[in-house]
Amino acid sequence: MSNTESDHVDASADRTDRERTFGDYGGQYVPEALMPALQELEDAYERYVLENEDGFMDEFSERMRDFGGRPTPLQRTDRLSERYDREIYLKREDLVHGGAHKLNNALGQVLLAKYMGKERIIAETGAGQHGTATAMAAAHLDMPCEIYMGRTDVNRQRPNVYRMRMNGAAVNPVEAGSGTLKEAINETLRDWATTVENTHYVIGSVVGPHPFPRLVRDFQSVIGAEAREQIQEQAGRLPDSVVACAGGGSNTMGAFHEFVPDESVDLYAVEAGGSSLDIDEKEGVAPNSATLSTGTDGVLHGALTKLLQTDDGQIVESHSVSAGLDYAGVGPELSRLVETGRVTPTSVDDEAALNGFHRLSNLEGIIPALESSHALGYLEENYEELGDLVVVNVSGRGDKDLETVLEETEKRDLDAAPDVEVFDA
Amino acid sequence: MSRETRASRSERTGNEVTRELRADGGEQLATTDSDIEAAIRENHPALITYITAGDPSLEDTKAYVEALDRGGADLIELGLPFSEPTAEGPTIQAAINRALDAGTTPGQFFDLVDDLSTEAPLLVMTYYNMILQYGPSEASRASKAGAAKPQNKPDVRPFVERAADAGLSGIIVPDLPAEEAGPLRDACDDHDIDLVFIVAPTTEGERLDRIMSQVSGFAYVQARLGTTGARADVSNATHDSLTRLADYDVPKAVGFGVSEGDHAAEIVDAGADGVIVGSALVDIIANHGAGDAPAADELEAKVRELKQGARRGREEAPEPEQP
Numbered sequence: 001m002s003n004t005e006s007d008h009v010d011a012s013a014d015r016t017d018r019e020r021t022f023g024d025y026g027g028q029y030v031p032e033a034l035m036p037a038l039q040e041l042e043d044a045y046e047r048y049v050l051e052n053e054d055g056f057m058d059e060f061s062e063r064m065r066d067f068g069g070r071p072t073p074l075q076r077t078d079r080l081s082e083r084y085d086r087e088i089y090l091k092r093e094d095l096v097h098g099g100a101h102k103l104n105n106a107l108g109q110v111l112l113a114k115y116m117g118k119e120r121i122i123a124e125t126g127a128g129q130h131g132t133a134t135a136m137a138a139a140h141l142d143m144p145c146e147i148y149m150g151r152t153d154v155n156r157q158r159p160n161v162y163r164m165r166m167n168g169a170a171v172n173p174v175e176a177g178s179g180t181l182k183e184a185i186n187e188t189l190r191d192w193a194t195t196v197e198n199t200h201y202v203i204g205s206v207v208g209p210h211p212f213p214r215l216v217r218d219f220q221s222v223i224g225a226e227a228r229e230q231i232q233e234q235a236g237r238l239p240d241s242v243v244a245c246a247g248g249g250s251n252t253m254g255a256f257h258e259f260v261p262d263e264s265v266d267l268y269a270v271e272a273g274g275s276s277l278d279i280d281e282k283e284g285v286a287p288n289s290a291t292l293s294t295g296t297d298g299v300l301h302g303a304l305t306k307l308l309q310t311d312d313g314q315i316v317e318s319h320s321v322s323a324g325l326d327y328a329g330v331g332p333e334l335s336r337l338v339e340t341g342r343v344t345p346t347s348v349d350d351e352a353a354l355n356g357f358h359r360l361s362n363l364e365g366i367i368p369a370l371e372s373s374h375a376l377g378y379l380e381e382n383y384e385e386l387g388d389l390v391v392v393n394v395s396g397r398g399d400k401d402l403e404t405v406l407e408e409t410e411k412r413d414l415d416a417a418p419d420v421e422v423f424d425a
Numbered sequence: 426m427s428r429e430t431r432a433s434r435s436e437r438t439g440n441e442v443t444r445e446l447r448a449d450g451g452e453q454l455a456t457t458d459s460d461i462e463a464a465i466r467e468n469h470p471a472l473i474t475y476i477t478a479g480d481p482s483l484e485d486t487k488a489y490v491e492a493l494d495r496g497g498a499d500l501i502e503l504g505l506p507f508s509e510p511t512a513e514g515p516t517i518q519a520a521i522n523r524a525l526d527a528g529t530t531p532g533q534f535f536d537l538v539d540d541l542s543t544e545a546p547l548l549v550m551t552y553y554n555m556i557l558q559y560g561p562s563e564a565s566r567a568s569k570a571g572a573a574k575p576q577n578k579p580d581v582r583p584f585v586e587r588a589a590d591a592g593l594s595g596i597i598v599p600d601l602p603a604e605e606a607g608p609l610r611d612a613c614d615d616h617d618i619d620l621v622f623i624v625a626p627t628t629e630g631e632r633l634d635r636i637m638s639q640v641s642g643f644a645y646v647q648a649r650l651g652t653t654g655a656r657a658d659v660s661n662a663t664h665d666s667l668t669r670l671a672d673y674d675v676p677k678a679v680g681f682g683v684s685e686g687d688h689a690a691e692i693v694d695a696g697a698d699g700v701i702v703g704s705a706l707v708d709i710i711a712n713h714g715a716g717d718a719p720a721a722d723e724l725e726a727k728v729r730e731l732k733q734g735a736r737r738g739r740e741e742a743p744e745p746e747q748p
Contacts (some may be wrong), residue, residue, distance in 0.1 A: 024578065027604075028602060028604055028605060029553055029601060029602075029605055030600055030602065031512045031599055031600055031602075031623065031625070031630055032602050032603075032622070032623045032624065032627075032636070032647070033513070033626070033627050033628075033650055033651075034627075035602045035604070035625075035627075035628075035632060036627045036628070036629070036632065037627070039632075058623050059524050110447070158683060176518065177508075178651045186509055186510075186511050189511045190511060190512075190514075190651070190652050191513070193511075193650060193651055194650050194651035194652070195650070195654060196627065196650065197627070207447065284508070296579075297557075297578060297579050298554045298555045298557055298558060298579060299552075299554040299557060299600070300554065301509070301511075302600075307554075309554070311556045311558065311559065312530055312531055312555070312558060312559075313531075313557065313558030314506070314507065314525070315506040315508045315509050315554075328740040331499070332468035356675075383562075419595060
C-alpha cells in the first residue's frame with residue numbers, strides 16, 4: 001500500500017488528459033483570462049454533476065420535474081407509422097417547459113452557477129430558444145441574466161425576444177457580421193472575459209471549450225435516458241435507429257448519448273442542407289449549416305471540431321431556414337462520433353424541412369420547430385433505411401417559426417403544405 | 426532567487442544565471458539568442474506596437490510599419506486577420522474587418538513580411554485556426570477547384586516554417602493557452618521563433634508556473650480583464666500582475682488599454698520591461714483613408730510620444746535591488 005498515493009496521482013492525471021478531448025477533438029482554445037474559470041467549472045462539474053455533491057443532481061431532477069415538466073412522453077404515432085409502414089415514435093421534447101429541450105441544459109447550468117456562488121448569468125442565443133430557456137431558468141432561480149443575440153436573429157425571432165424580456169432578462173443585440181449565432185457567441189465570450197470572476201456563461205449547446213461539451217451533454221442526456229427506457233417498456237426492445245437534427249448538437253448528443261454503447265441502434269444526425277451543400281470560398285458564404293457532412297477540422301469558439309471554413313481558415317457565414325441550426329461549427333464529441341463511424345451525418349435541404357414541418361402539423365397535430373423538422377424531412381426521404389422501429393427526437397415546438405414558415409412556404413410549391421392563402425383572409 | 430523559466434533553464438548548464446544591473450538602471454536579463462529579448466534588453470524600457478496587416482490595405486501596412494520603425498518602436502506586432510477575433514475590443518475588430526474586406530490572405534501577409542526590412546524585430550499575432558489551416562491546401566488550391574476538401578489533419582508546422590522564412594521573430598496567439606500549446610511550442614523551437622504567452626489578471630499559482638515554463642521572448646501581461654482597446658487609465662490589476670511576475674526572469678511587457686505616454690510611464694514605473702500599444706495606433710489608421718501619407722506621420726509621432734513616456738517611467742522607477 002506504500003505507493004497508493006502516487007498511483008492515485010497518476011490515474012487522475014491520465015483521466016484529466018483523456019477527458020479534455022474526444023479523440024483529437026475538443027480541448028480548451030480560449031484566452032488565458034478564461035482558463036481559471038474553466039478549471040473552476042471543471043471542478044464544479046465533477047463535484048456537483050458527476051458526484052451529486054450536496055444533492056445537486058437530485059435538486060436538478062426535482063426542478064426539471066416540477067418546473068420543467070419532465071419526463072416527456074415517448075409517443076407512438078398512428079398516421080406516420082402507417083405512412084412509412086413501420087413503428088415511428090416521437091420523443092416529445094416540444095413539451096418541455098418553454099417549448100424545447102433547451103431548458104434541460106439552461107436550468108442545469110443556472111443551478112450549477114448558483115451552487116458555485118456566481119452572481120450573474122450571461123448566454124448567447126440563435127433562434128432565441130436557448131435565450132428564453134436561460135431567462136426562464138434565471139427568473140426561476142433568481143439570478144440576473146443578460147442574453148446576447150445577433151441582430152438578424154432578433155429581427156426574425158421577435159416573440160422570443162419578448163419572452164426573454166418578460167422573464168426579466170436584458171437582451172443585447174449584436175450588430176457584427178451576419179448577426180447570427182456565431183457573432184452572438186463571440187460577444188458573449190468577450191463579456192465573459194471581462195466579468196469572469198462573478199459571472200457564469202451558460203453556453204447553449206455541446207460546443208465551446210472543455211468542460212462545456214460534457215457538461216451540456218450530461219444535462220441533455222436525460223432525453224435519451226428516458227427514451228431508451230420508454231421504448232423498451234412500450235415496444236419491448238431497443239429501436240433500430242434514432243434520428244435527431246444537428247446544429248451545435250445539444251439535442252443530438254442528448255438523444256444519442258445513452259444509445260452510443262448500443263451498437264444495434266443506428267444514430268442519424270440530420271443537418272441543415274440549406275439551399276446547397278457547396279461553399280462560396282470567395283464570398284466566405286455557405287448556403288447551408290452541414291458542418292458534420294461537409295466541414296473540415298479547425299478551431300472555433302474554444303474547441304477543435306469540424307467547421308465550415310475557407311482554405312485560409314476564415315469561418316464562413318452559414319445559412320439555414322432554421323435559425324437554431326444556423327452555425328458554422330458543431331460539438332466536438334459529434335465530430336468524434338462521426339469520425340469513428342458511430343454517428344451517420346446526413347442533411348436535408350430547406351424545402352424538405354418545410355415539408356417535414358407541414359406533414360407533422362397535418363398528420364399528427366404537432367407543430368414542430370423548424371430545427372426538428374429537418375429530422376422529420378430525413379424520415380420522409382430515407383425511412384426505408386431506418387429499420388422497423390424508429391425514434392425521432394422532436395427537439396422543440398414550432399410556434400416561434402410560424403411567420404418564417406408562412407413566408408418560406410409562399411415562395412415554394414411544397415407537397416405537404418396547406419393552401420397558405422387562407423392565412424391572409 | 427528567480428523562478429525557473431525557459432531562458433534560465435537553457436542557460437543553466439553548470440553555471441548559475443547571472444543577473445546584474447546595467448549602468449542605466451535597467452536590469453540585465455539572462456543572455457539569449459532571442460532577437461526579441463535582445464531588442465527589449467538593449468532598448469529598455471521597450472515600446473511594442475501592434476497594427477493589423479491589410480488595414481486598410483497591405484501597401485498602407487508597409488508604409489505604416491516603416492513609420493513605426495522610424496518613430497522608435499522596439500518590436501512590431503502585425504495582426505494576421507481572423508474572422509472571429511474573440512479577444513479583441515471594437516477598435517481592433519473593426520481593423521480586422523477592414524483587412525478582411527480588403528481581401529488580406531495569409532499568403533499575401535507573408536509576402537508583405539518578406540518585403541519589410543525594419544530595425545525592430547517583427548511578430549505575428551493571430552488566432553490558432555489561421556496557424557492550423559495554413560499549408561498544403563493553400564498551395565494546392567489552384568489545382569483543386571471543385572474537388573472534395575482534403576481531410577488531412579491540420580498541422581502548425583507549415584505556418585511556422587513560412588514565418589521563419591519570412592524573418593518573423595515571434596508568434597502571439599490570443600486563443601492558445603499553455604495547455605494546448607505543445608505542438609506550436611515544439612515547431613517554434615525547431616525554427617528559433619519565440620512563442621509569447623499572455624498572462625492574465627486571473628493567472629496565478631500553478632498556471633503561472635506552467636506559462637512561464639513555456640514562454641519565450643517576453644511575457645505579455647494583460648493589464649485588465651476584458652478585450653483589447655484604449656482606456657483612460659492604468660488598471661490596478663497591472664500592478665498586481667507585475668508583482669506576481671517579479672521573480673520570473675523573462676521580460677514583461679504590458680498591453681490591453683495602453684494609449685498615452687503617461688500610461689507608458691506609469692507601467693514602466695511599476696516594473697514592466699516594455700509597454701504594448703495597439704488600439705491607440707489602430708485609431709489613427711481608422712481616421713485616415715487608404716494611401717494617406719499623414720497617417721504614417723501621425724503614427725510616427727504617436728510612437729515617439731509613447732517611447733518618451735516609457736523612458737520617463739524608467740527615470741522615475743526606483744533603483745532595482747541588487748540580487
